[in-house]
Amino acid sequence: MMWFLDIASALFLGIGSLLMLTGAVGVLRFPDFYTRMHAAGVTETLAAALILVGLMPQAASGLMFSKLFLILLLILLTSPTSGHALAKAAIHSRLKPQLGQTTVEPLATDTGVS
Amino acid sequence: MELFIDMMLLSMLAVTALAIAYLKDLFAVVMLAGIYGLLSASLFATMDAVDVAFTEAAVGAGIFPLLMLVALSITGRYERSRRVSWVALALVSIVGILLIIGTVDMPPFGSPDAPAHTHVAPRYIEQSGEEIGIPNIVTSVLASYRAFDTFGEVAVVFVAGVSVLALLGMAPGDSRHGTDRSLNSMRQHKVLRVVSKILIPPIMLFALYVQFHGEYGPGGGFQAGVIFAAAIILYSILFGVGATKKAINQGLVRFLAAFGLLLYGITGVLSLLTGENYLGYNGFAETATNAQHIGILVIELGVGITVAAIMIVIFVTFSDRLNIQEKR
């Protein structure tokens, strides 16, 4: 039973770390603000949640398990909200998303016009 | 492995500090300062200083960027172009090299027999369990052995709040009429409104948990006060300062700011009346540990009340100034 919990824990932690790495690479390499927001959203919601789920089998007591669960709930509630707030602020600052090459819309620069 | 994490965090801190020095967009600089606070909190946590990490995360990554952003909205977002000052650079390099040469004599990082660990600290670690009886040694030192210093700290927080009120409190064109314009503009932020209404009561509950659990784990009055103020500030950001003033009477908040400090001072006077030193709690109950528990509980409550009230007062005062600026 113990080794099963350890294997599950390692799996979740591994996938969570991998997603965090790809999220970080995405934030650095994506061309536009909104695509970078998507990469950051993956990092702060999915990767953090998977890491917490990976830590849960390792919890030493029921108290620690419930604390980890509450932290997971808080992250699942607040991270998408903060991503939404950032994207909304960008839209209100009239930052246009950089669409494909075939449209005639001028490509947006990265500094938000306020 | 811990040393590797340590060195990585410190290197990231150095890179963040260089970016803060280089950038001209103050909005980005404030965000980087928030990241700097969060990295410092992680560093403190890896160095076993959990109370300090808690406080630095709440202050350095929470209250500090918040107040800077409100000030930034008033003073302007971009820094004027500047030249690099070679004199300052040379001075800073010389002082830095001298300081680094000075650290070569220091005991290695983490050595158990450094002079810092051999004088007073073993006495506190060994005897605080019997004399005070609470597990968190930092709280027992902060609230009982060195309670007078903490009294001074709470007095500094109170004086800072009074100073901010004196500097920014009375404005021409006072905004006592409320900021209804901003209340209407928040109606479209449905997601934020709903989520914040879900979150604000648990945040306040968590602040109370941190306040009273500070004797058994990391926490205490100051962190609890900051978290409680953060809940009120979240409400104020989303629904406007006018709605906050209607919900929470500012006169009551200012009274509570003074009341917390008064509670702290009165505990000291009461302990004088029981025959002990000022802020020596042993006269409050029959056994010493019960008396210490009562004393620590009351003064931590005083600290929490004052800090929460002062943070709310400071934020509301800054926000009022911003609204007056925008109306002009």
Place this chain on the structure above:
Amino acid sequence: MTALVGDLYNYWISMVLMMIGFYIIIAQGNLLKKIIGLNLFQTSVFIFYISTGMVEGGATPILTEGTVLYSNPLPHVLILTAIVVGISTTAVALALAIRIREAYGTVEEREIQEKNYPC
């Protein structure tokens, strides 16, 4: 040599951070930037203090059964007070900066000095 770097890396980086903060305070003109530099300086001093308080192999200074070696709690108490005092002075400094902006119209040091208002 690597032992020396590993032993003292914390202290060196805190000196570097201190000097970066110091440079921002003395060389850059915008008042808000100076306040951020002051915050950088203060936090580097905190890092220095907490580094001196850490004990290798020690636990968090919360009394638990079976732990013998604890990290030193005294620097933690000191730095807790210092963080509180730091944020209080930052709030007052920001209030002063806002008043300066309203009085002079700018928060750049050079422009304020050029305005030459009679005291």
